[in-house]
Amino acid sequence: MTTPLIIDTDPGVDDAFALALAAASPEVELIGVTTVFGNVGLADTTRNALRLRALLGREDVPVAAGADRPLVHPHPHLSSAHGSDGLSGRAATLPEPTRGTDPRDAVTLMRELLEAADRPVTIVPIGPLTNVALLLAAHPRLKEKIGRLVVMGGGVDGGNITAAAEFNLWSDPEAARRVLVEEDVPTTVVPMDLTHRCAVTAEWLAELGRTSARAAALVGLTADYLTTYRRFLGFDGIVVHDAVAVAEAIRPGLLTGTPYAVDVDCTFGPGRGALVVDRRLESRAPGNLTVATDTDLDGVRAFLFERLSSL
Template sequence: MTTPLIIDTDPGVDDAFALALAAASPEVDLIGVTTVFGNVSLENTTRNALRLLALLGRDDVPVGVGASRPLVHPHPHLSSAHGADGLSGYADTLPWPTRGPDPRDAVTLLRDLLDQADRPVTIVPIGPLTNIALLLAAHPGLKPKIGRLVVMGGGVNGGNITATAEFNVWSDPEAARRVLVEEDVPTTLVPMDLTRRCAVSSQWLTDLAGTSPVARTLVGLTPDYLATYRRFLGWDGMAVHDAVAVAEAVRPGLLGGTPFPVDVDCSYGPNRGALVVDRRREVDAPKTLDITMEADLDGLRAFLFERLGALGVRQ
């Protein structure tokens, strides 16, 4: 039996690979996508999500438009590793969708999909957690319908947007704290410590592009992102952060997790958005998160290649 899956996203190059992995995986049934500000503006993330689903032959999936800004403080305007349009300037290489966004906003769409589900739904938030915080605040009675949150975000040993904060958590720390610290929904956190180690090489991308026209289009979205990660990594490759989280949703247990108590720094200082992980084993905490820090990296890359390389076959 397939697992119903919803992806909350801010596409984003690695988000594109994440959506493609969900579309290519028979273990899950992608029943909805919700969009949020983040890598680029909400207008761009929504357009990118719709066009990516068109590329993947999944125009049937409803797309709910979500939050355009964080819960409390305005989002700083910074240049994006993903290019001005979120997809390295190549968003226009994607097909136009056959329909627009769902008339329901993201929270209403999430509510309806959860309410209608006949089995627990996995939600994979791979952008700022604003939509998920709003859902849990407005509709706490629906929490039993959520089988698991698989969240890409946070850095256990430091950040990427600041010295201590990872981009998704930093973008809306108050929302992240609500979801990761205050709520009692089963949650797996996939931090950048692991996703960065799962980076793929430019040769991996070249080989993937040779598998199908769909894969070639997907790889064609990577130039700006790849150029940024060449500097970040110090070698010719790029991280596919969000696809790693979807891989865990597709195959629960693929990533090795350890439960830890956490907090999120919501102060307005240099540590704003930092994930605070208490690794003292003797601590008896009321809530822990399953934080994935280990994986068979070569096996994970092979899994991603196998699934994404089959996209053209599935069209």
């Protein structure tokens, strides 16, 4: 039996790979996509999601627009890693959608999908957590319909947008704290420490691009993203952060998780948006939240290639 899956996203190059992975995986049923501000503004993230849906031949999946700003404080700035439009300036190379956004907002779509589900739904937030925080705040009774959250976000040993904070959590720390600290939904956090270790090379991307027209279109979106990693990390490849989280949603247990107590820094100092992980042995008690800490790295890359090459 397939697992119903909702992806909450801010496409984003790695988000594009994540959506494609879900579309290519028979273990899950992609029942909805919701968009949020993040890598670029909400209008662009939503437009990108619609074009990616068209590329993947999944016009049946509803796409609903969500939050265009954080819960409380203004968003300082958007990411530059993904280019001017979120897809390396190449969003227009994707097919024009034949279906527009769902008339419902993101929270309403998620609510109605959860209410209608006959089995637990996995939600994979791979952008700022604003939409999910709003869902849980407005509809706490629906928590029982959520099988698991698989959240791409945070860094155990530092960040990427600041020295301390990873972009998704930093974009709305108050929402992140609401979801990761104050709620009790079973949650797996996939931090950038692990996703960086799952990075793929430019050669891997080139090989993937030769497998199909859809794969080639995906790879064609990576130019600015590749430039960013070459410039900042000296690495000829990319980190497909969000696809690693979706891989765990597709194959639970693909990533090794450790039960940690966590917090999110919501102060206004240099640590704002940081994921604070208590790694003391005495604090490791079984709970609702685990942090993904390890995996078979080559196995993850092979899984991604196998699925994405089947598009």
